[in-house]
Amino acid sequence: MPPPREHKSEDMLLEAHNVGVSFDGQSILSGANVRVRCGEVVTLIGPNGAGKTSLVRAMLGLIQPSSGTVTRRKGLSIGYMPQRLQIDPALPMTVRRFLQLGTKPGLGKTLKVLKEVGASAIANSPLQSVSGGEMQRVMLARALLREPDLLVLDEPVQGVDITGQAELYRLINSIRKHRNVGVLMVSHDLSVVMAQTDHVVCLNRHVCCAGHPEAVSRHPEFVALFGENVASELAVYAHQHDHQHDLDGHVIDDSSDDARDDACDDACDDDHG
Amino acid sequence: MMLVTMLVMMLVMMIMDDFLIRSALAGIAVALASGPLGAFVVWRRMAYFGGALSHTALLGVALGFLLGVQPGLGVAFVVMAAALMLGWLNGVKGLSLDTLLGIVAHGALAVGLIVTSLLDTVRIDLMGYLFGDILAVGVEEVWWLWGGAGFVLAALIKLWQPLLSLTVHADIASVEGVPVRRVELAFMVLLALVVALAMKVVGIVLVTSMLVIPAAAARSFSKTPEAMAIAAAVIGVCSVGIGLWASYAYDSPAGPSIVAAATLFFALSLLKR
Numbered sequence: 001m002p003p004p005r006e007h008k009s010e011d012m013l014l015e016a017h018n019v020g021v022s023f024d025g026q027s028i029l030s031g032a033n034v035r036v037r038c039g040e041v042v043t044l045i046g047p048n049g050a051g052k053t054s055l056v057r058a059m060l061g062l063i064q065p066s067s068g069t070v071t072r073r074k075g076l077s078i079g080y081m082p083q084r085l086q087i088d089p090a091l092p093m094t095v096r097r098f099l100q101l102g103t104k105p106g107l108g109k110t111l112k113v114l115k116e117v118g119a120s121a122i123a124n125s126p127l128q129s130v131s132g133g134e135m136q137r138v139m140l141a142r143a144l145l146r147e148p149d150l151l152v153l154d155e156p157v158q159g160v161d162i163t164g165q166a167e168l169y170r171l172i173n174s175i176r177k178h179r180n181v182g183v184l185m186v187s188h189d190l191s192v193v194m195a196q197t198d199h200v201v202c203l204n205r206h207v208c209c210a211g212h213p214e215a216v217s218r219h220p221e222f223v224a225l226f227g228e229n230v231a232s233e234l235a236v237y238a239h240q241h242d243h244q245h246d247l248d249g250h251v252i253d254d255s256s257d258d259a260r261d262d263a264c265d266d267a268c269d270d271d272h273g
Numbered sequence: 274m275m276l277v278t279m280l281v282m283m284l285v286m287m288i289m290d291d292f293l294i295r296s297a298l299a300g301i302a303v304a305l306a307s308g309p310l311g312a313f314v315v316w317r318r319m320a321y322f323g324g325a326l327s328h329t330a331l332l333g334v335a336l337g338f339l340l341g342v343q344p345g346l347g348v349a350f351v352v353m354a355a356a357l358m359l360g361w362l363n364g365v366k367g368l369s370l371d372t373l374l375g376i377v378a379h380g381a382l383a384v385g386l387i388v389t390s391l392l393d394t395v396r397i398d399l400m401g402y403l404f405g406d407i408l409a410v411g412v413e414e415v416w417w418l419w420g421g422a423g424f425v426l427a428a429l430i431k432l433w434q435p436l437l438s439l440t441v442h443a444d445i446a447s448v449e450g451v452p453v454r455r456v457e458l459a460f461m462v463l464l465a466l467v468v469a470l471a472m473k474v475v476g477i478v479l480v481t482s483m484l485v486i487p488a489a490a491a492r493s494f495s496k497t498p499e500a501m502a503i504a505a506a507v508i509g510v511c512s513v514g515i516g517l518w519a520s521y522a523y524d525s526p527a528g529p530s531i532v533a534a535a536t537l538f539f540a541l542s543l544l545k546r
Contacts, residue, residue, distance in 0.1 A: 060444075060447075060448055061447075061448075062444055078448055080445055080448040080449075082442060082444050082445060085441070085442055085445075087440075087441050088315070088316050088317075088318060090315045090316055090489070090492050091440070091441070091501075092492070092495045092496050092497055092498060092500070093441070093497070093498060094496075094497075097497065097498075098441065101434075101438045101441060102438060102445065102449040139445075142445065146449065152448075
């Protein structure tokens with residue numbers, strides 16, 4: 001696999017340009033454009049089989065895109081939190097040891113990061129004995145120990161109960177602010193995510209639409225994909241008040257606007273003007 | 274100084290002259306290497322992979338005779354080739370690894386038996402290769418076994434950290450910069466070498482047992498991966514001792530006695546859980 005290209009711009013962390021992924025000649029995803037900048041939260045949404053995880057894996061360099069390019073900032077440090085971690089029960093390993101596997105942080109640093117993610121209590125527990133929510137926190141800690149510029153989270157609240165989900169998102173948000181890292185996230189949980197996301201990319205084997213959460217939630221393709229109810233709920237959720245503007249009436253965050261996708265459908269382009 | 278060295282050498286020679294001592298030295302060498310490597314086989318759920326590889330060993334023996342090279346070299350070569358082929362076949366879609374292992378193992382065993390029977394000029398002690406012939410091990414072979422075991426252990430120590438990391442989660446390891454493919458390949462090579470070594474002691478049919486059983490028995494006594502690897506080596510060595518003793522005292526076949534002793538250790542370890 002050729003090394004990923006390196007970006008000259010300081011601001012841009014990771015960029016997928018026109019990326020397509022196919023397995024056995026079967027196209028999973030085509031023409032996807034995603035950019036993540038410093039301190040920005042970009043969320044990939046879409047139904048099962050939309051190619052979200054494939055896109056993330058291609059952007060991480062775990063799989064070779066069948067077309068397009070992935071560019072990363074020079075010296076970019078990525079903290080990756082996969083969907084799940086399943087290790088054989090025969091492998092004796094504590095949470096603490098797991099955290100010290102990648103980088104070799106001192107004990108002090110390890111415990112500090114565990115505290116940051118609110119998992120100090122399980123430092124010495126066997127990895128197989130921790131609950132779903134604790135495991136997500138532990139994986140987040142492992143990612144943070146790398147002092148990342150970019151966190152890549154693939155469905156970070158999977159297997160976590162509802163209250164735990166909200167807590168986990170709060171945690172991710174506070175980490176983002178605190179450490180000023182970029183976040184690239186895959187999610188099913190539309191409502192919570194929308195409120196904390198700067199830029200949403202809606203995927204369904206291609207980029208359906210992309211932009212600020214509010215704009216996306218009103219986009220016809222999004223509505224078609226997720227249904228009227230979800231869409232209207234989200235629009236409310238994202239802003240906590242009933243909005244008067246329509247799509248043309250515009251997106252507040254301009255950084256997300258120019259990160260908007262070239263590969264968007266015609267409809268999408270029209271909408272953003 | 275010269276005199277002392279010579280005396281020591283003579284002493285070694287005298288000791289090695291005893292077939293039981295030679296057998297013990299051979300068995301200990303194999304147990305020391307197969308225990309720690311076997312821990313990885315258990316953690317990575319590759320017991321059947323090891324089994325399939327060992328079944329290809331007979332073909333290696335036959336080819337070794339055919340080409341007039343050391344059977345051990347032939348085995349190491351064929352087993353490595355089989356490991357690489359399995360790695361490649363696994364990428365070919367349509368059949369599970371499980372099925373591929375069944376095909377490669379028994380296909381190679383059948384061809385090995387055919388080639389063996391076609392070798393008119395040499396008489397191959399088939400039973401010796403299938404079930405081990407540790408009591409007939411020669412001085413030179415003992416040196417080879419220790420050399421091989423030493424190499425495997427040294428390489429494993431060097432590979433330890435990245436191999437452990439990718440065993441826990443290959444994608445996280447890859448994002449963190451572990452050259453996953455290369456480390457996996459190196460592990461395969463070590464596995465092939467250990468199969469070639471262990472074949473001498475317990476025979477082709479029982480090779481997997483030297484990898485899996487001591488490691489599995491070590492699990493309940495171990496709190497860290499390293500402890501489990503060391504305990505597996507110790508249990509392996511004890512099994513060799515007990516097996517050889519039983520073979521000497523009751524005239525039981527040596528290889529199977531060693532495996533039976535290891536199994537006894539595993540049964541006892543269950544009590545501790």
